[in-house]
Amino acid sequence: MSSQPPPNETGTRSSLQYAQSLDSADPLRHLREEFIIPSKADIKRRTATKDAATKNDEAEPCTYLCGNSLGLQPKRVSEYVQRYLRVWGSKGVFGHFTELEDQLTSPWLDIGDDPKVPLSKIVGAQSSEVAVMASLTANLHLLMASFYRPTKERYKIILERKAFPSDHACYAVESQILHHNLSIDDAMIFLDPTESRNHYLPTSQILxxxxxxxxxxxxxxxxxxxxYSGQFFDIPTITSYAQARGITVGWDLAHATGNVPLKLHDWNVDFAAWCHYKYMNAGPGAIAGLFVHSRHGSKTDPTAADFVPRLAGWWGSDKSSRFRMENRFVPIEGAAGWQLSNPSAIDATAVIASLSVFEMTSIEALRERSLKLTGYLEDLLNSLSWDGRSKPFEIITPKNAGERGAQLSVHLEDGLLEPVLEYLEEECAVVDERRPSVIRVAPAPLYNSFEDVWRFVQIFHAACGKAVAQTSRSGKEQVVASSVLAEGGKDSHGWSEIK
Ligand SMILES: Cc1ncc(COP(=O)(O)O)c(C=O)c1O
Known part of the structure; x- marks a missing residue:
């Protein structure tokens, strides 16, 4: 935090002026200009397009701290997608292989290769270790088809009890176990947080x-x-500990990619999968990404004993022979050998456009910025005053900045979530909620400003104040009602008779 000006030069740490001074001193502040930040009017309007009634004073930006759920749109996505449409419109099938003077992506036959270099820098991989394909859950299944090969002795999968439902029981992992005719009661081993409120899982417990x-x-x-909690796990320690005991290790990096620096190759991770619609900003449901370590992906002879079996498709087969239709699978070396289909070009185009924004900086510089933004959010939340009452919320994300990414999860007192959300919505502060009591607040490293964080905290403070007043009023009413009932008296609603 050394680059932040001392508070007394620019007002107190809790002033707007201070937040603005942090923005002015921020070497990456220009990156925000690369994004479309919805205005309050955009959020409130019931149409996607602006209408004549939109007033100038409604051009104020909303406070968007929801990049952990859906990242905002980089401005250049529109230009890239328009160009794609023009190529399709003007070249038809030739768009697959014709190099164009004004192209923004490779011809579609090779478009899946364009993201490899920029993406590999973000996840810390060799470019041949990443592929852009399908969707996150589909990729987890494909990777488990290769890397979950249960035997009589080794057949269990360790996962966390509070995993995202798509990975968890009933879904990906459970169905994989059932697919192998194994019992889920026996084969699914859950990590249960010792503290049910904050969901924290110490590394020692995992080991x-x-x-x-x-x-x-x-x-x-x-x-x-x-x-849920925003905890950033110690990937290298957990990976090497499990591998030393003969266990294959995979990571779901949905909330990590583009958020925290990763070194998947050096950490010797076996495989990983992620999406591109959260911190990667490529749009809802965008084509996803996967990693296969080179020690697995470099084996390309399907007849060799050390070949990693896979559910194959023609797009994973060697490009030079792909169109000869010889019905012989010759896997491309690396993660690309797991591809099934020709990728959706419009979708890949959005990913490439978004990656070009990441190319303006580095994941290390983004992490440095992110630590400051999230640290500032934490400081401001902790310094709010509550007129003598205790704080109506608790931050459940680890305090140690090394154990978290951009997101802070805030656990509200019982009954406060709905009124708080209502007020946040009214004020166009966009976060997401996990019922019954948690909101997740994520300053995205690429586009959120210190002023966004400051504005959110003001709105959140007012929201909590209102919600507390509202719930204590209704609480008092309930106390009066129940004391009347306890005395056996008649209340105005006739509740005692019903009782
Ligand atoms: C951790 C995690 N895993 C899996 C998924 C499912 O992703 P998809 O719907 O893209 O398959 C999500 C979605 O948000 C997620 O957050």
Whole structure:
């Protein structure tokens, strides 16, 4: 935080002036200009297009701290997608292979290769270790088809009890276990947070569970950053500990990619998968990404004993022979050998456009900025005053900045969530909620400003104040009502008779 000016030069840390001074001193502040920040009027309007009634004073930006759910749109996505449409419109099928003087992406036959270099820098991989394809859950299934090969001795999967539902019981992991005719009661091993309120999972607890099931576990599948608590797991320590006990290790990086620096190759991770619609800003449901370590992906002879089997498709087969239709699968070396279909070009175009914004900086510089933004959010939340009453919320994300990404999860007192959300919505402060009591607040490293954080905290403070007043008023009414009932008297609603 050394680059931040001392508070007395620019007002107190809790002033707007101070937040603005942090923005002026921020070397990455220009990146915000790359994004479309919805205005308050945009958020409130019931149409996507502006109408004549939009007033000038409604051009004020909303306070968007929801990049953990859906990242905002980079301005250049529109230009890239328009160009794609023009190529399709003017070239038809030739768009697959014709190099154009004004192209923004490779011809569609090679478009899947364009993201590899910029993406590999974000996840810390060799470019051949990443592929852009399909969707996150589909990729987890494809990777488990390769890396979850249960035997009589090793068949368990360790995962967290509070995993995102798509990965969890009933869905990806459970269905994989059932697919192998195994019992989910026996084969699914859950990590349960000791503290149910904050969902924190200490590394030591994860390592102990690995030890407890070391000889019977085939796979460990964990999130890089936990979606609910925002905890950033110690990926290198957990990976090497499990691998040393013969366990294959995969990571769901939905909330980690573009948020925190990763070194998947150096950490020797077996495989990983992620989406591109959160911190990667490529739009809802955008084509996803996966990583396969080179020690697995470099084996390309399907007849060799060390070849990693896979559910193959023609797009994973060698480009030079792909169109010869020889019905012989010759996998491309690396993660690309897991591709099934020709990728959606419009979708890949959005990912490439978004990656070009990441190319304006580095993931390390973004992390530095993110630590400051989230630290500032935490400081402001902790310094709010509550007129003598206790704070009506608790930050459940780890305090240690090394154990979290951009997101802070805020656990509200019982009954406060709905009124708080109502007020935030009224004021166009966009966050997301996990009922019954948590809001997740994520200053995105690429586009949120210190002023966004400051504005959010003002709105949140007022929202909590209102919600507390509202719930204590209704609480008092209930106390009066129940004391009347306890005395056996008649209340104005006739409740005692009903009782
Ligand atoms: C941690 C995690 N895993 C899996 C998913 C499911 O992703 P998809 O719908 O893209 O398959 C999500 C979605 O938000 C997620 O947050």
């Amino acid at each position: 102990s569970l690995i030890d407890a099931h070391a000889s019977s576990t085939a796979l460990l599948l964990l999130p890089g950053v936990q979606f």
